Amino acid sequence: MIIKSDFRYSVKFLIAFVVMFSAIFSENVNAQISAEKASYRTLTEYASSANDSIFVFCDPGDIKVGELKASSPDGTNGWTFEWTKWDINTSDFTMPITTETNQTESFLTMREDGLYRVVISKSGESDVSDQAWVLNNVNTSILNLDKLDCIGVNFTASFLPVNLQYTNIDNVPNKKNVISNLVDGGVELKFSLIRDNQELLTAGEVLNTLPFNNVNKSFIDEEANEVDKTYQLLVTDQYGCDFTSKPIVSKTYKVKADFSVVPEKGEAPLEVKFTNNSINATEYEWYLYQDVERVPEEATKDEDRLLTDGILLADDKDPFDFTYEHPGKYLVKLIVKSDKGPEVCKDSLTLSTPIVVDTSLVQVPNVFTPNGDGRNDVWRIKSQSLESFHAIVFNRWGRVVYEWRNPEEGWNGKVNGKMATPGTYFYVITAVGREEKTKKYTKKGSFMLIRK
Template identity: 30%
Template sequence: MMKRQQTLKLLFLLIAFFISITVGAQISALSDASIPTEYSAGTQDLIHIFCSAPDQNAGQLTATSASGAGANFEWTKYNSGTGLFDPFLSDNSGGATSTISNLESGGYRVEVTAGATTETYTAWVMNSWYTATAEITESTCDYFQVQAAFEEAQLVYYDLATGAEQQIFKDVKTRWTADGDQVAAVLNPQIFSPPARNTEYTLTVYDRFDCQVEVSVLYESVVTAASFAASPMEGEAPLEVAFTSTSLNADQYEWFFFRDRDEMILEGQGGTVVQDSILQTAIDQNPVFVYENSGTYQVKLVTTKFSDDFACRDTFYLDSYIVALSSLVEVPNVFTPNGDGLNDEFVVKYQSLQSIHVQIFNRWGKKIHSWENNNVQGFESTVSESAWDGKIGGRYASPGVYYYVVQAKGRDDQTRNAHGFFHLFREK
């Protein structure tokens, strides 16, 4: 924005410079902008625009003797009632330039007398200012209303040929910004989807000469923005998941833990109306939930912000699903109980089980060993347990082929059965 302002000011100065050449003016000014008059006839003069505050006369003009020699300067000021220039200031200091300051808006003329030569120059001064007020008049869960107003200096000059009043076109515009971003370009906007935090909104009233005023209002948020994170998002059942609210401006938290997605889909395909998709609810800010059974689960958080007149709510769903992995049983096909510390035991790997029962048979179908665990506890990784040390009655079993039968019940209440054979080797 600053770069744009500097560019515009440079452009105005260049325009003023070239205009001063074309109209033959010898009055200069360090103004914020300069434009030519639009008289109906005769030589055009420059209008120097000074961005100022109300009741501030920021105008300043400097007249220069065309020859560069010392001169007398007689300044007069335009009288719109008579159409004449009334005496304003005499400068007989004998310098080559004369400067008048603290000028109110109006037309100024100077007669520069150097020796026997007298030159006359005219210029206009415009003190341009704005004042603005703004307030929030209505605030709801969906929007808030900003009401603003501004006053401005009326920039007028007079056609010296006819005496007619001429209004200067300023092209006044407005914009509202928050956190550096524009949110509206109208004076009294309704701001929809208000933020869930207190935010300052700034109104800028500005014109093509880069004169402007700013006023700010503080929006005190009455809305909430729900959001949360879950960790872990995947693991073996029973899966313990910690939910952390990252919501803004919330007074109340309502969590909805849905049933397994595939289970509800199957119910719908079977013609059964899903009566309740909610598995459980919670009202803690940061709850912990244990998924006892495997499945794919969605979670919803509803936050509420209470105010004197109403309660605003917001809803947030996970972008993906929490996955409690299905039960699994794996058994080896070879083990070597030879005491070397490597693969000495028949190890069963499993996950997401409630119970597991392993039976081992020799080649003639005789059961020689059984092992079970009917109290599988919660865990975060696959469990590996030794189901047989390779001994029968305290003595090492003979090398050869053996058979196993596994009966297990998963956390999803599904039965997981496995059977097959494995080789027992004892070579060192």
């Protein structure tokens, strides 16, 4: 008898433990209500009742978007779903909503805030019930255009986080916070300034005290633009909801200096194209710098001398060409101004790397093969930036076999229309460079004519 009594006691204890375990974890194991469109889910903290799910829905338009879904326990058809809502006056589910029969699942849409219950039944099956809170997160973000200045477009933004609450059914009508215990560091808001549907600037805010206070932020769009831009404030709150402000269309009168040069390197004389890409500018001043010690004193034109810190062109936005007559490294600076706003805005840009103008040069090949194969058939002098040029070719007996004055030309290996004899030939080249016209280049030497 003692053994039987102990066995019965053990069975009762095991059943009680299973019941208690099931009650604690029922919201995770036996939950029949889900909410795919909820942005945030947590559990209530009742004093003694089994906790319910809380589903938060993003509702920036305040149209009551809460949506719950109940599914049959076994996934089959033929179940009846009876929905009711909890009434704070009766402290019970005495507010009928809808009943659907012969279903596999059931939906509640466009639901206002409250606690909802579903009882799922089927003939010959045990009834199953579940309940959950719907909380619609209604809010707005505010973006104001503060001012326009030479820095850019200045905005002020504000957002008041909503402290969502539910009724403590064990202690009516007391309320409890959805986020009751803030973790270390609190919860975070994200602010984004959107320009033409693209995220431009972001800022964060950590909240660690309830109730939440209004949060203010400042943004400046520092990019110069010549067309109107559309701005909005996007705030992501502690429940994962996005709230977008009303759009603001604004221009800017911030000025930006910008230009490009092509080519950046070459032989003198070098013609460079300047393209002005400045934004919002109404006045332009171009400064060209060079090492003036290399420029002959007798040069008088600005285009030749390029006086240090001298203004070359003013009020010029259209692309223009400039020819650098002398070798050296040149820097270019553009200063722009704008009078489109109440104050004059100014900006400048200096070329990051100098324009390199190479010196005059004469290079002489030491062999050529005039055999008609299209390769190395002409003995041609490589030259650049020359004011004058004269080349003479002699045979071994000192007789002139060919001469020319155009550096683009050369000797094709013929004398009086006939093929010259292979062997060694001699040359004398005289030239004057553009950068220093008093300096004369003279080169003498020999080269080989080979026929294969």
